[in-house]
Amino acid sequence: MKNNYEVRYAASPQDVKSYDTTRLRDEFLIDNLMRADELNLVYSHFDRFISGSAVPVKEELTLEAIDPLKAEFFLERRELGVINIGGAGTITVDGEAYDLDNREALYVGQGNKNIVFSSKSSSEPAMFYINSTPAHKAYPIKKIGISDVEVVELGAPETCNARTLRKYIVNSVVDVCQLQMGMTELKSGSVWNTMPAHVHDRRMEVYFYFDVPEDQAVCHFMGQPQETRHIWMQNNQAVISPAWSIHSGSGTSNYTFIWGMAGENLDYGDMDHCKVNELK
Ligand SMILES: O=C(O)C(=O)C[C@H](O)C(=O)CO
Ligand SMILES: [Zn+2]
DSSP, rough: EEEEEEEEEOOOHHHHHOHHHHHHHHHEEEOOOOBOEEEEEEEEESSOOOEEEEEEEOOEEEEEEEGGOOOOSSGGGGEEEEEEOOOOEEEEEEEEEEEOOOEEEEEEEOOOOOOEEEOOOTTTTEEEEEEEEEEEEEEOOEEGGGGGGGEEEEEEETOOOEEEEEEEESSSOOSSSSSEEEEEEETTTEEEEEEEOOEOEEEEEEEESSOTTTTOOOEEEEEEETEEEEEEOOOTEEEEEEESSSOEEEEOOHHHHEEEEOOOOOOOOOOOEOGGGOOO
């Protein structure tokens, strides 16, 4: 199958306390991303956030309306953010081609009908990471290049959390309804992301881990700050983070991840921070 999707329902923190490893992974881990010549999507009922990937190698891939949307086309009532983590590629939106190099992004507003993903070269295909959320207004399409992103340096080598955060799709860079996306890159020798941890009950989040070396892994932490759980993650896997959950990770090496958020507001800094020594 070229176009696949899966639906995940939302879960309460009380229920999640009793999940074993398998159930936790079944509900929150997304492990079928970046497959060649497939467009794979997970529709989460946490803020109706869709995450997925398209890797066109031998053929183009078209973003079709999936059945749960009951829509004529995918973006009938949605907006879309895409970041390319592979070779050079193109997203064609209603006939207009937008070329995306590695680590470039595209925002596509509500109402655009025909969205086609292609690679410049099948030997180095584009790897498109996709996020989409419900939208109430049609904002213009915008390509976000490396020079457009907002860069923030965070952490320190002493606390093993030195990292560069790049904000791609935030309301100071592009007009959006509710989608926010960015990329955080851990510096060599640093392994902790989003530590000190935080929650933001106003927004859910999805983390997509990549650039994880083949023989290494990232231990992702989730759950309420006083009731945490972990999910071991490999390269090119994503994890759904409910609004009530922390979302933090520690790798056995450095790595990079894309974060996407949706919910009540567009205030990136609106976080409730957790004290490191109070986590349980
Ligand atoms: O490393 C970090 O810290 C992050 O990337 C944090 C995310 O951007 C986030 O959780 C935003 O709410
Ligand atoms: Zn967050």
